[in-house]
Amino acid sequence: MEHTEHLEHTESPADIKKQIWRTFWILSFLTVIDIVLYFALLSYHSMWKNTLFILLGVVKAFYIVAVFMHMKFERKALAGIIILPFMLVLVLIWLVLIEGGYTFDLR
Amino acid sequence: MANTTTLGAEKKYTWGGGKSPFTVSYGKLMMWIFLLSDAFSFSSLLVTYGFIRFTFPASGANEIVKPLSHTAENFVEAMREAHLFSPEHWPLPELVFNHFPFLHGLHLPLFFVSLMTFVLIFSSVTMVLAVEAGHRNAKKEVAFYMLLTIFGGLAFLGCQAWEWTQFITEGASLHGNPFGPTAFAALFFIVTGFHGFHVLSGVVLNFIIYVNVLDGTYERRGHYEMVEKVGLYWHFVDLVWVFVFTFFYLI
Numbered sequence: 001m002e003h004t005e006h007l008e009h010t011e012s013p014a015d016i017k018k019q020i021w022r023t024f025w026i027l028s029f030l031t032v033i034d035i036v037l038y039f040a041l042l043s044y045h046s047m048w049k050n051t052l053f054i055l056l057g058v059v060k061a062f063y064i065v066a067v068f069m070h071m072k073f074e075r076k077a078l079a080g081i082i083i084l085p086f087m088l089v090l091v092l093i094w095l096v097l098i099e100g101g102y103t104f105d106l107r
Numbered sequence: 108m109a110n111t112t113t114l115g116a117e118k119k120y121t122w123g124g125g126k127s128p129f130t131v132s133y134g135k136l137m138m139w140i141f142l143l144s145d146a147f148s149f150s151s152l153l154v155t156y157g158f159i160r161f162t163f164p165a166s167g168a169n170e171i172v173k174p175l176s177h178t179a180e181n182f183v184e185a186m187r188e189a190h191l192f193s194p195e196h197w198p199l200p201e202l203v204f205n206h207f208p209f210l211h212g213l214h215l216p217l218f219f220v221s222l223m224t225f226v227l228i229f230s231s232v233t234m235v236l237a238v239e240a241g242h243r244n245a246k247k248e249v250a251f252y253m254l255l256t257i258f259g260g261l262a263f264l265g266c267q268a269w270e271w272t273q274f275i276t277e278g279a280s281l282h283g284n285p286f287g288p289t290a291f292a293a294l295f296f297i298v299t300g301f302h303g304f305h306v307l308s309g310v311v312l313n314f315i316i317y318v319n320v321l322d323g324t325y326e327r328r329g330h331y332e333m334v335e336k337v338g339l340y341w342h343f344v345d346l347v348w349v350f351v352f353t354f355f356y357l358i
Contacts, residue, residue: 016239024232031224035217038357039174042201045165050358057353061346068235068342070335078129078136082143089150096154100161 023067030060050097058090138336142343145305149347152301153354156294163197163288172202178214183277183285198287200356206273220356223266224348230259231345234313238338241331246320249331253317256341260310267303271296295355302344302351309344312337 034056041049066072071079121128129136172178179185186192186202201216208219237252274292278285284292316337325331 013239013243017236020232020235020239024228027228028225031221031228034353034357035221038201038217053353053357057349060349064231064342064346064349068231068345069339070238075128075130078131078139081129082139085143086146089147093150093154093157097157097161100158103158103162104164 019067023063027060027063030056030063047098047101051094054090054093132332135332135336135339138339142339145343146347149301149350152298153350156298156354157358159290159294160197163290164195166191166193166196166199172205172214172216174214174216176214177212178205180212187285192286194288196287198291203286204270204356208269217356219266219270220352223263223270224352226259226263226266227345227348230256230263231342233259234338234341238331238335241325241334244326244331246323246326249325249334250317250320253313253320253334257310257313257317260306260313260341264303264306264310267299267306271299298351298355302347305344305347309337309341312340 034053037052037056041052065082071082127133127136131139183192191202192198204220205214205216206219207213207215233252233255237249237256240248240252274284274295279292279295281293281296283289286292316333319325320331320334325333
């Protein structure tokens, strides 16, 4: 602990609490959107529909990581260590989903 | 020229040694890196799921059963007869995940899993509130919010256990299920099981830290950073659930 300095919060505890609850409502709203979109887009089967759902998940992930896990207030370098490799993993997921489609065509 | 000198001085200050260049302590940094590695593990599972799933054709059907309608006693057999459940294609999630506790026989697609998602999000909120209380060294508040988080985790585990029981009663297992290809139930159990295991270990960790909070360990230490670290793990568990929910139920 001696080797660290705390990034000081400039907001009051009340402000921080407001931010936390605001993020909760945003996450809940996004989840409701998820469910509504699922039923609205039931008849479509396309890569775009899947991309949309993954995108919604990524948006939720950003809120959880940035606010709940405090990343927004940490050094950019820390954000880089975590976020950049994970962006690459998301690209991998996308590519393998496409690959799955091709394998299906081959079956 | 003055700019580069300042930048150089800044860089030397940050990376010159003797302090953490990321401002966070060793323990917190290592927790972050562990979570990154765990994210790779879950990603590989989800990638496998995506790949196997998309080698099967989709069922092609939609809006077969109206939500909130009553399902027949032999719903699964009826679906099999209608070829909506067949080993040749992946089943529609809303035909499989349509039960809700105490509401037997009602077709409630995705309702229960949505409830589980909200429970986990809410427990994440109480965890953040515990961390925030820790910043103010408010011991009683930290303990209160941690207890709520533990209850949220236990509620989620209970829900998942109930869901598994429904599934297993209907005949799903690692080597066969009545809904579709064998891989369907196998992947479901493996991925939700791996995630549930993380929730369980998170609850156990939270409980240990909760007891320490009550004991005054962190009060004596002067900071509640352990609550933050265990909070990071808990948020990660929530984060993974967001993606499991997306991949298994929505896509």
